[in-house]
Amino acid sequence: MDSLVPLLWQATLETLWMVLPSALIAQLLGTSLGVALILTRPGGLRPHPALFRVLDAAVNVGRSLPFIILLVLLIPFTRLVTGTSIGSTAAIVPLTVAAVPFVARLVEGALRDVPSGVTEAARVVGATTPQIVGKVLLPEARPALIHGFTVMLVSLIGYSAMAGAIGGGGLGDLAIRYGYQRFETDVMVATVLLLLVLVQGVQWLGDRAARRADHR
Template identity: 60%
Template sequence: MLPWLPPALQDLLIDAAWETLVMVGAAAGIAVLAGLPLALLLHATAPGGLAPHATLNRPLGLVINAVRSTPFIILMVAIVPFTRLVAGTSIGTGAAVVPLALAAIAFIARLFENALREVDRGVVEAARAMGATRLQIVWKVLVPEALPGLLAAVTVTLVSLVGYSAMAGAVGGGGLGDLGIRFGYQRFMPEVMATVVVILILFVQGLQSLGDLLVRRLSRR
């Protein structure tokens, strides 16, 4: 398959690529499930929202901003005790999902909030005038209207997670980043490093292209 790499390294490369997919997929799934409710809460409790509540909105926004502003490699090391509590270990693919998901939740929550802000307020006011409840406005107006923006946010998050997963390899997180560091850098095998970089680029290009395609189709609808 890759003649410039020995068979043993090709097998390791396939395993590492799968680990990267697992890390990115699991972290993104958790981020979407947790980030959307957070974004809806931030949007609803903001000034002018469906249920303005500064006492809740400001502390929540500060926590999300704090997580977002922390460099991922530092965040990963800082929450090692929490990672061990959740995953039972601080190394490996399963353990890497914990900090990846935490970073992605804060990241995607803000992106989702921005997508919700782009919804025309006139549509929301029209729903209110027709007697829709807050929950109805959220799930039947806000989320459907913001869907292209929400999907674009998921795409950006997936692309970012590919980069984060490579950094996770620097501290035993597994995946392509770990393979590139162990063989490409520590064992002076530039062909391994180059192969890892190319695969990561292909991952990013594939995710971005697929995401853009889906956003365009949803926007037309």
């Protein structure tokens, strides 16, 4: 058991290293894409049907690709960005790419749920589009956006375990190399429990943050 603790600690750090940067980058890019979708859609603040169709199709394609296939498809791009296609740092690239369309759709849904009367009132008083987005839409949708970020984090933890199956490191890699290939059941159980703790912790923090942000 003493020899297992350092392995679990290192694998947990690798998982966090994969998930947290991926989540932050994906949230930034996905929010921008989600805002673009809500602005350019028919009836939006800046309707542009052709651009909306392109963005909408890109998001649908990105969401339809299974993550394991995306991992393989992105190997050349990952190697170009990070200099390698294996390891925790390399896994950040496919994790980010997989999360961006997911975040974009969640952000689009959250912003669509903002009452239209709120944005109309802002337009009446002369607010510009950036002001409406930054001071009306995003603040009003904050609880839903936090929920979306939480869902994305939980999904990335699952994806990171899958990345470990092809050399991405982290808890998934530990479970495969020791728990599965060496038939060490205690390692498999320990990694599963750690993943459950991570997911439950993220969900609890996300729910609490969303409740604090909801002033209704």
